[in-house]
Amino acid sequence: MASSLWYLYEFARKKWIKRFIDAKSDKSSYIPPERYRKIPPIVKFPEKCISCEACKESCPAFAVEMVYSEEYNKNLPVFDEGSCIACANCVEVCPTGVLEMDKHRIETEGLFFDKPKYHNLIIDEEVCVRCGNCERACPINVIERKEGKYVINMALCISCKECVKACPIENAIIIFDEKTLKEKIDKAFEIKNKKTIGKLEIKENAIEEIPHIVNGLCISCGICKDVCVGEIDLKEKKVVKCVKCGLCIELCPTTAIRIYKPIISKRKDICYVIDEDLCIGCRICYKVCGAGAIKISKETKLPYIVPELCVRGGACARECPVEAIKIVKPEEAEEAVKVRIIEDKIIESIEADLILYTEKYGKVKEEIEKLSLKKLKEELKKRVYEENKRIKEMKRELYDKGNNS
Amino acid sequence: MVKEFLRKRSIHVCVINTGGCNGCDIEIVACLAPRYDIEQYGIYVHNNPREADVLLITGPVTLQWAERLKEIYEKTPEPKIVVAVGACALSGGIFKEGHVVGGVDKVIPVDAKIPGCPPRPSEIIETILKVAPKAIAMREKKLKNRDE
Numbered sequence: 130m131a132s133s134l135w136y137l138y139e140f141a142r143k144k145w146i147k148r149f150i151d152a153k154s155d156k157s158s159y160i161p162p163e164r165y166r167k168i169p170p171i172v173k174f175p176e177k178c179i180s181c182e183a184c185k186e187s188c189p190a191f192a193v194e195m196v197y198s199e200e201y202n203k204n205l206p207v208f209d210e211g212s213c214i215a216c217a218n219c220v221e222v223c224p225t226g227v228l229e230m231d232k233h234r235i236e237t238e239g240l241f242f243d244k245p246k247y248h249n250l251i252i253d254e255e256v257c258v259r260c261g262n263c264e265r266a267c268p269i270n271v272i273e274r275k276e277g278k279y280v281i282n283m284a285l286c287i288s289c290k291e292c293v294k295a296c297p298i299e300n301a302i303i304i305f306d307e308k309t310l311k312e313k314i315d316k317a318f319e320i321k322n323k324k325t326i327g328k329l330e331i332k333e334n335a336i337e338e339i340p341h342i343v344n345g346l347c348i349s350c351g352i353c354k355d356v357c358v359g360e361i362d363l364k365e366k367k368v369v370k371c372v373k374c375g376l377c378i379e380l381c382p383t384t385a386i387r388i389y390k391p392i393i394s395k396r397k398d399i400c401y402v403i404d405e406d407l408c409i410g411c412r413i414c415y416k417v418c419g420a421g422a423i424k425i426s427k428e429t430k431l432p433y434i435v436p437e438l439c440v441r442g443g444a445c446a447r448e449c450p451v452e453a454i455k456i457v458k459p460e461e462a463e464e465a466v467k468v469r470i471i472e473d474k475i476i477e478s479i480e481a482d483l484i485l486y487t488e489k490y491g492k493v494k495e496e497i498e499k500l501s502l503k504k505l506k507e508e509l510k511k512r513v514y515e516e517n518k519r520i521k522e523m524k525r526e527l528y529d530k531g532n533n534s
Numbered sequence: 535m536v537k538e539f540l541r542k543r544s545i546h547v548c549v550i551n552t553g554g555c556n557g558c559d560i561e562i563v564a565c566l567a568p569r570y571d572i573e574q575y576g577i578y579v580h581n582n583p584r585e586a587d588v589l590l591i592t593g594p595v596t597l598q599w600a601e602r603l604k605e606i607y608e609k610t611p612e613p614k615i616v617v618a619v620g621a622c623a624l625s626g627g628i629f630k631e632g633h634v635v636g637g638v639d640k641v642i643p644v645d646a647k648i649p650g651c652p653p654r655p656s657e658i659i660e661t662i663l664k665v666a667p668k669a670i671a672m673r674e675k676k677l678k679n680r681d682e
Contacts, residue, residue: 168649190621190628190651211624211637214651 166215169208170230177225180204181268183287184219184228187245193219218245222287224269246288248306251383254278254345256301256392258419260442263302266295278345297442299393303346305382310350313382317352320376324358331358336375338388342366346385353377353386392420394440400462401434401446407453408432414445414454426469427476433469436462544576545666548586548610552603553634554593557652558620562590565655577662583610587669588662594622594634600641607642613672615665616644619658621651 140146169192172178180203185193192212195204206219206228220228221237222244228234252263252272263279264272268291271282281292281302293302323329342353344366354361357377359370368386377386384390403414408431415423415432422438423445425431434445436459446454457465551559565572566579580586583606595603607616618638621627624647625637638644646665648657 165654168651191630192621192625209625210649211647212621212627212630213649214621214627216651 166217166230166233168215168230169210169213170217170220170228172205172227173229174225174227175201175205178203178205178227179225179268181224181287181289181291183222183224183244183246183289186247186288187218187222189216189218189245190214222246224287243284244287246286248288248290248304249283250281250286250288250290250292251283251303251305251346251348252279252281252292253301253303253343253384253390255343256298256390258298258301258392258440258442258444260297260419260440260444262295262297262442262444263292266291280345297395297440299395300390303383310382313352313380314350317355317380320380321355324356329358331372331374331376334373336373336378336388339368339371339373340378340386340388341368343385343387346383348383348385350382352380352382356380392440396441397459399441399456400436400439400459401441401443401454402457402462402465403431403433403445404453404455405429405431405433407451409451409453411450413448413450417444417448418442419444424473426473427480428469428472433466434462435470436466541578543670544573544578545588545662545670546578546580546582546586547572547588547590547662548581548583548606549579549590550583550592550603550606552591552593552599552623552638553596554620554622554629558592558623561652561655562592562619562658565658570655570659572659572662575659575663577659577666586610587613587615587673588666589614589616590619590658590662591616591623591638592619594626594629594632595636595638595641597633597635600635603638603641613669613676615646615669616642617646617648617661617665618644619648620653621649623647624649627651 175198178201180195182195182204184206185195190212192209192214193206194209196207197203198205215230217230217233217237220230220233221242226234257279259274259277259279261274261279263281264270264274268289269285269287271285272279272292273282274280290304293304296302320329342361347363347366349363351363354363358372358374359368361367361377362369378384378388381387410431412425412432415425420438420440420442422435422440423432424435426433434454439462446452446456549559549562562579564570572579583589589607589610591603607614616638618624622629623638626634630636635641639647646661648661650657
């Protein structure tokens with residue numbers, strides 16, 4: 130009897146029975162778990178915000194909007210509660226740590242993470258003039274100069290597009306998003322299917338030249354290889370065989386495969402001019418300019434800027450040690466370098482003529498020398514012969530005289 | 535018989551999914567399960583719009599669903615209450631750019647909104663309990679008026 134009572138007591142004392150009875154009033158059922166994300170994320174340090182719009186770019190639900198705040202004099206993110214899906218992409222992408230969603234930032238700090246974004250940016254190395262404006266404009270310093278080229282670190286980029294604004298050349302930074310990539314892949318798939326069935330109609334010689342692949346732009350998506358009737362080597366980034374159908378150029382999402390791309394300057398309202406009175410002739414600007422717009426005058430041996438080639442990058446003005454490069458209107462710039470250009474043209478033509486003449490002169494001289502050498506030799510032989518003759522005669526005369534006397 | 539009699543005065547809920555990802559539906563199912571047990575609060579998930587007091591709508595309203603949703607809304611007896619559950623039902627959520635009309639409030643008037651992707655079951659229960667009694671009171675009034 131006593132033992133059975135003990136068993137009953139033990140049974141009732143067990144924790145699970147208590148939990149069973151208290152199941153409905155258990156705290157865990159109405160207190161959210163520790164890692165539960167309360168939406169929307171809060172703007173914890175608005176003073177740190179640099180208005181880069183990275184949060185807006187990363188949001189998959191388009192819940193973030195940049196609204197001007199009068200208190201802080203800048204654009205601050207405003208979250209739409211209804212759209213937020215608590216993915217915390219905005220918290221992780223924020224370069225200055227403005228946002229916070231519970232303790233998310235502390236929990237995930239230091240973990241490997243590709244910054245989520247809608248648009249991807251790549252620098253076109255063929256058109257880039259290496260002015261370095263993008264490197265300066267980047268708020269989080271992910272653009273670096275590697276082997277003479279500027280490269281955006283795609284994993285860390287937040288697609289704020291500050292570099293696009295700073296870039297002096299049109300379309301030098303190529304933007305591509307998932308949407309275009311998907312469209313192009315779908316199109317390529319259709320063409321590939323047609324190709325395998327054998328129903329693909331190819332217009333040969335639709336383009337003029339064999340296209341080439343720009344190494345830095347290629348994301349190795351393989352669309353061109355799928356579509357190509359000839360052969361493309363993606364490892365070497367070379368077009369091996371080509372029928373000039375132009376399908377790859379049409380379908381490349383980053384325009385990495387192309388024939389030719391011109392360098393077009395964004396700004397036409399200003400131009401740079403070198404003040405020749407201040408210039409010390411160090412030629413740093415000449416080395417810095419990637420567009421080849423700076424030439425060295427043959428008359429004065431000082432550099433000058435050709436307005437038609439200048440892309441208004443401003444690298445020359447920045448690097449100049451005596452600040453001799455100034456911004457003026459394009460008409461003034463043209464006026465200023467007009468004389469130098471004409472001078473150079475004349476000098477160049479004269480030089481070219483001179484070179485031609487010297488070449489001709491050299492040739493003629495050589496011929497003359499050859500001819501004269503021959504003649505000289507002959508004359509020498511003659512002279513020697515004559516001299517020998519004379520000496521002989523003289524000897525004979527002397528001999529005769531000796532005999533006579 | 536007994537069940538019907540007992541459920542006569544409970545809050546009748548109709549769950550409608552207008553084309554979402556089912557995440558919110560799973561949370562609603564979690565409400566039915568023993569842990570949250572929605573019936574202990576006198577809420578009865580009925581899934582019949584003709585008898586419902588509360589329409590729980592999840593998911594963005596797709597183009598095909600817009601007309602159907604209006605029909606369902608017209609079929610529910612007055613007074614009716616519409617609760618939009620989750621980010622999609624509020625604004626379209628991640629499906630904003632797809633073939634959707636947008637939030638539920640673009641098609642029918644909405645009384646309560648629950649943000650979250652998905653919201654917690656406790657939040658859903660809380661909202662229904664906050665919003666529904668008003669409707670129930672109105673219904674009682676109507677019934678009384680009819681009797682008189």
